[in-house]
Amino acid sequence: MRAPTLTDVARHAGVSYATADRVVNARGGVAEKSAERVRRAIAELGYVRNVAAANLSQGRTYRFAAIVPKGQDTIFSKMQGLLEREREKLALDRVELLIEQVEAFDPRQLADCLARLDRDGIDAVSLVGTNHPAVIEAMTLLRARGATIVTLVSDMPEEARDAYVGIDNAVAGRTVARLIGMAHGGQPGRVLPIVGAMTARDHAERLAGLREVLTETFPDIRLLHQIEGRDRPELVAARVGAALEAEKGITAIYSLGAGNPGLIEILRERSAPAPRPVVVVHELLEHSRAALEEGLIDVVIDQRPEDEIQRALEIMRRGADRLPPDPVAPLGAAIYVKENLPPEMGAKTGDD
Amino acid sequence: MRAPTLTDVARHAGVSYATADRVVNARGGVAEKSAERVRRAIAELGYVRNVAAANLSQGRTYRFAAIVPKGQDTIFSKMQGLLEREREKLALDRVELLIEQVEAFDPRQLADCLARLDRDGIDAVSLVGTNHPAVIEAMTLLRARGATIVTLVSDMPEEARDAYVGIDNAVAGRTVARLIGMAHGGQPGRVLPIVGAMTARDHAERLAGLREVLTETFPDIRLLHQIEGRDRPELVAARVGAALEAEKGITAIYSLGAGNPGLIEILRERSAPAPRPVVVVHELLEHSRAALEEGLIDVVIDQRPEDEIQRALEIMRRGADRLPPDPVAPLGAAIYVKENLPPEMGAKTGDD
DNA sequence: TTGTACGCGTTATCAT
DNA sequence: ATGATAACGCGTACAA
Numbered sequence: 001m002r003a004p005t006l007t008d009v010a011r012h013a014g015v016s017y018a019t020a021d022r023v024v025n026a027r028g029g030v031a032e033k034s035a036e037r038v039r040r041a042i043a044e045l046g047y048v049r050n051v052a053a054a055n056l057s058q059g060r061t062y063r064f065a066a067i068v069p070k071g072q073d074t075i076f077s078k079m080q081g082l083l084e085r086e087r088e089k090l091a092l093d094r095v096e097l098l099i100e101q102v103e104a105f106d107p108r109q110l111a112d113c114l115a116r117l118d119r120d121g122i123d124a125v126s127l128v129g130t131n132h133p134a135v136i137e138a139m140t141l142l143r144a145r146g147a148t149i150v151t152l153v154s155d156m157p158e159e160a161r162d163a164y165v166g167i168d169n170a171v172a173g174r175t176v177a178r179l180i181g182m183a184h185g186g187q188p189g190r191v192l193p194i195v196g197a198m199t200a201r202d203h204a205e206r207l208a209g210l211r212e213v214l215t216e217t218f219p220d221i222r223l224l225h226q227i228e229g230r231d232r233p234e235l236v237a238a239r240v241g242a243a244l245e246a247e248k249g250i251t252a253i254y255s256l257g258a259g260n261p262g263l264i265e266i267l268r269e270r271s272a273p274a275p276r277p278v279v280v281v282h283e284l285l286e287h288s289r290a291a292l293e294e295g296l297i298d299v300v301i302d303q304r305p306e307d308e309i310q311r312a313l314e315i316m317r318r319g320a321d322r323l324p325p326d327p328v329a330p331l332g333a334a335i336y337v338k339e340n341l342p343p344e345m346g347a348k349t350g351d352d
Numbered sequence: 353m354r355a356p357t358l359t360d361v362a363r364h365a366g367v368s369y370a371t372a373d374r375v376v377n378a379r380g381g382v383a384e385k386s387a388e389r390v391r392r393a394i395a396e397l398g399y400v401r402n403v404a405a406a407n408l409s410q411g412r413t414y415r416f417a418a419i420v421p422k423g424q425d426t427i428f429s430k431m432q433g434l435l436e437r438e439r440e441k442l443a444l445d446r447v448e449l450l451i452e453q454v455e456a457f458d459p460r461q462l463a464d465c466l467a468r469l470d471r472d473g474i475d476a477v478s479l480v481g482t483n484h485p486a487v488i489e490a491m492t493l494l495r496a497r498g499a500t501i502v503t504l505v506s507d508m509p510e511e512a513r514d515a516y517v518g519i520d521n522a523v524a525g526r527t528v529a530r531l532i533g534m535a536h537g538g539q540p541g542r543v544l545p546i547v548g549a550m551t552a553r554d555h556a557e558r559l560a561g562l563r564e565v566l567t568e569t570f571p572d573i574r575l576l577h578q579i580e581g582r583d584r585p586e587l588v589a590a591r592v593g594a595a596l597e598a599e600k601g602i603t604a605i606y607s608l609g610a611g612n613p614g615l616i617e618i619l620r621e622r623s624a625p626a627p628r629p630v631v632v633v634h635e636l637l638e639h640s641r642a643a644l645e646e647g648l649i650d651v652v653i654d655q656r657p658e659d660e661i662q663r664a665l666e667i668m669r670r671g672a673d674r675l676p677p678d679p680v681a682p683l684g685a686a687i688y689v690k691e692n693l694p695p696e697m698g699a700k701t702g703d704d
Numbered sequence: 705t706t707g708t709a710c711g712c713g714t715t716a717t718c719a720t
Numbered sequence: 721a722t723g724a725t726a727a728c729g730c731g732t733a734c735a736a
Contacts, residue, residue: 003446005713005714006714007713015722017723018716018723018724018725021714021715025714025715029721029722031722050408050713051404051445052405052407052446052712053404053715054713055714055728056408056712056714056729058714058715059728061355091400093403094404171691172692174692178691179689182531182535183534183537185535185538185539186537329658329694329697333692334684334686334687337530337531338530339523339527339529339530340523340524340527340530340685342681342682342684357730358729359729359730367706368706368708369707369708370706370707371707377731381705381706382705382706383706402728404730405729405731406730408712408714408728408729409730410730410731411712
């Protein structure tokens with residue numbers, strides 16, 4: 001059986017094609033009586049709009065934008081690289097992808113960028129969630145025009161966005177607690193947490209998760225007071241170094257923010273006095289991958305930016321095609337040890 | 353700038369639309385001179401075939417098939433459920449998905465099923481890789497017709513299929529070794545591996561990976577001789593019970609095949625004599641999830657069938673649309689502990 | 705060997 | 721408030 005077309009619907013409802021179209025696309029100017037008949041016909045025949053035909057007739061190429069904070073060797077720089085690689089694939093499907101850079105932690109710049117994209121008539125946007133009135137207002141305007149907005153990595157109030165793509169940070173913290181607990185094999189210990197800043201929602205959530213499970217399940221492992229590294233390597237190095245001097249029995253370190261090159265530097269210096277503490281950090285990047293391979297750290301928790309981007313783009317596409325968003329399971333973080341590192345997808349293989 | 357159409361190409365090459373079409377779709381019957389001009393025009397204009405328009409004109413709905421082995425509370429039953437859920441989503445894009453059941457480990461039935469699908473003119477097929485001449489022959493016939501074939505979970509020779517979607521089993525074994533090693537916290541131990549059968553390629557690979565890393569990195573942890581459970585719960589229960597009696601100092605158990613309900617039963621009976629061994633099993637299913645929540649086991653390695661299916665379908669779609677396959681990173685296995693279990697996506701939420 | 709013209713289902717424009 | 725119809729880009733049947 002052929003899928004019913006809008007022509008079928010119109011015939012079934014006893015109206016012209018144009019009238020049926022007006023109902024489907026909510027263009028208005030239709031007598032309630034006719035509209036009702038069309039709606040019934042749609043239900044009875046099980047009509048579904050043919051996206052391919054719709055896009056064809058409009059001759060339209062969608063325009064998506066991804067707003068990425070600046071910063072090198074961070075989760076964001078990695079995302080940017082991945083996005084650039086998605087471009088050509090999207091081009092085949094007539095989707096143009098704009099990648100916009102903004103200064104990290106600068107809500108004004110972010111809001112301005114959104115406003116600019118609004119003027120350009122963009123169809124969908126993804127951004128790293130940032131709770132600030134100006135940002136929320138710019139997003140509201142965009143969405144009023146029908147654009148789809150996806151928050152990435154860090155979420156915002158539900159009303160402000162169409163979807164959130166990212167990991168559950170409390171779960172990440174709890175998981176790390178379990179792994180650290182297992183690595184103690186029943187022995188007591190002390191865990192040193194390193195945060196960027198406790199004002200960052202994701203950092204606070206991770207730490208809370210860690211604390212919960214340590215308290216409930218591993219009461220012999222004590223949680224020390226956190227170090228604030230402001231996500232800056234030099235600061236992290238200095239403060240971790242000091243902490244390791246001051247506090248002697250540290251059996252585990254959990255770095256739940258950025259600035260890990262600083263931590264790794266300290267660990268390399270002190271690699272001699274075995275057994276070194278169990279070390280867990282976030283995000284699989286150049287430096288953390290190297291440290292894992294070198295045996296300086298034990299576990300990396302990763303957001304899997306590849307999948308995040310995949311999903312974000314899928315949501316944007318569905319929004320642009322005016323399809324209902326489909327409920328997907330929340331994204332789980334990956335757990336990497338030395339043995340299950342993914343192959344580096346950096347440069348193309350060249351030969352083969 | 354509007355994307356160039358085949359009409360543009362034809363004009364640019366100074367030939368008719370039909371001639372350009374013949375070149376693009378390799379229909380033959382074109383003078384080499386004309387063909388060359390068309391190819392040049394394509395390159396110069398950067399023409400890309402508009403898939404949406406092509407599908408529209410053919411009024412065609414793609415037909416995909418997924419062949420799934422029978423078996424309850426296994427990775428396959430889970431996949432079947434997931435596939436059924438994909439059906440409606442696919443229907444929106446005019447793709448019909450057939451789900452075919454076959455007896456597990458029955459190459460003849462599998463080959464027959466493939467032949468039947470071939471007669472039906474199917475566009476793409478996914479199946480669990482099974483190395484058998486009859487299966488390979490049926491696949492060859494299908495592919496000769498232009499159908500795309502994806503092997504799932506277990507691979508086959510490269511020439512026989514278009515793509516493999518599944519985890520790297522050696523990596524899985526190595527990863528488990530690391531986790532078990534970490535859980536020993538420097539202490540010595542003995543690991544009991546449970547396989548289905550050493551003839552199963554994936555089982556053998558996992559065990560080999562385990563052995564490698566234990567030998568290299570954790571020489572104090574001894575690998576005991578494996579138990580063969582034939583993937584059957586009763587057999588696993590009996591043999592594991594016997595092994596635990598005979599061998600006293602077991603500190604870890606790695607079940608790398610199926611039949612885990614049997615293992616879990618034994619563990620529940622013996623939960624008293626703490627500390628129990630570290631237990632790692634494969635596949636997140638009802639029983640393994642429950643055991644993890646109950647604290648009877650410690651780690652579950654999962655293939656993430658959701659993602660496997662997603663990818664397999666994406667590859668099939670690209671094949672059907674005659675797009676070049678895009679190189680994707682191999683799928684990584686998920687590591688689950690009690691704290692990072694994904695929400696159960698079983699029944700629909702009912703309310704809200 | 706080459707060229708023409710129609711239909712696919714939708715959108716958008718121009719009548720009535 | 722309603723209806724008719726020309727695109728959109730591709731595949732294909734048919735004509736030359």
